[in-house]
Amino acid sequence: xxxxxxxxxxxxxxxxxxxxxxxxxxxxxxxxxxxxxxxxxxxxxxxxxxxxxxxxxxxxxxxxxxxxxxxxxxxxxxxxxxxxxxxxxxxxxxxxxxxxxxxxxxxxxxxxxxxxxxxxxxxxxxxxxxxxxxxxxxxxxxxxxxxxxxxxxxxxxxxxxxxxxxx
Numbered sequence: 001x002x003x004x005x006x007x008x009x010x011x012x013x014x015x016x017x018x019x020x021x022x023x024x025x026x027x028x029x030x031x032x033x034x035x036x037x038x039x040x041x042x043x044x045x046x047x048x049x050x051x052x053x054x055x056x057x058x059x060x061x062x063x064x065x066x067x068x069x070x071x072x073x074x075x076x077x078x079x080x081x082x083x084x085x086x087x088x089x090x091x092x093x094x095x096x097x098x099x100x101x102x103x104x105x106x107x108x109x110x111x112x113x114x115x116x117x118x119x120x121x122x123x124x125x126x127x128x129x130x131x132x133x134x135x136x137x138x139x140x141x142x143x144x145x146x147x148x149x150x151x152x153x154x155x156x157x158x159x160x161x162x163x164x165x166x167x
Contacts, residue, residue, distance in 0.1 A: 002054050005149030006047065006061040007141055008082045010039050014141030015047065016149045017054045023134055023149070025054065028141045036078050044085035051090055060152040061086060062144065063099035100152065102144070108151035 002024075007014040010031070017025040029046050031039035050056070061083060069075040087097060102122075106113050111125045123140035129150075130136050130143045138146065150156040 001057045003149060003153060004047070004051060004054070004056045004059045005145045005152060006059065006086065007144035007148060008043075008061055008064075008079060008086070009141060010036055010043070010078045010082055012139075012141045013043050013047075013082075014139070014143070014145035015050060016142065016145040017050065017056070018149050018153060019054075021153050021155050023146060026136075026138065026142050026146060028139055037081070040078070040082045040085045043082065044089040047086055048089040048093070051093055051095060056093075056095055059086070059090065059095055059097040060148055061097060061099055062105070062148055063101045065101060068102060098152070100148065105148045105151035105156070108154075108156035109147045110156070111147070 001020060003018045005016045005018070012031075013029045015027060015029065016023060029043050031042050033039060051059075064076060064079040064083070066076055069079065083099065090097070103113055106122065106126075109126070109129050111122060111129065113122065123143070126143035126147045127138060127140055130138050130146050133150070134146070147156065
């Protein structure tokens with residue numbers, strides 16, 4: 001079964017394709033320009049092409065909640081539009097889509113979240129996870145997609161357990 005994991009953004013969307021539980025392909029879809037809707041449509045079309053190329057059977061996409069975007073209504077709305085565009089783009093392909101929050105996949109990849117932990121640290125931890133698990137150097141957008149896919153497929157545990165830091 002082929003799974004597509006998507007870390008959506010209107011400028012840099014990370015994607016990862018898993019065949020069964022093996023990472024097979026990953027990239028970042030970059031779109032530039034001031035036309036948010038145009039960027040979203042282009043990204044959704046690329047995702048539809050990836051679904052056909054890799055014979056995707058299921059999609060997991062990072063869900064967005066207002067807290068994730070610091071309650072910025074414009075960003076929140078744009079990301080929800082991207083989710084809808086992906087749903088519409090793959091609708092005829094009969095591919096089920098599940099949405100999971102960042103806190104959901106991070107907990108399954110043993111990436112600690114909570115008060116005082118900044119976004120940059122979370123991104124750093126996702127990159128570290130991919131380096132440890134796959135020995136790959138990737139951007140934060142790709143790392144988030146890979147981590148989301150790992151969590152969704154139940155392969156999110158880090159290779160080595162990390163001691164808990166009580167300080």
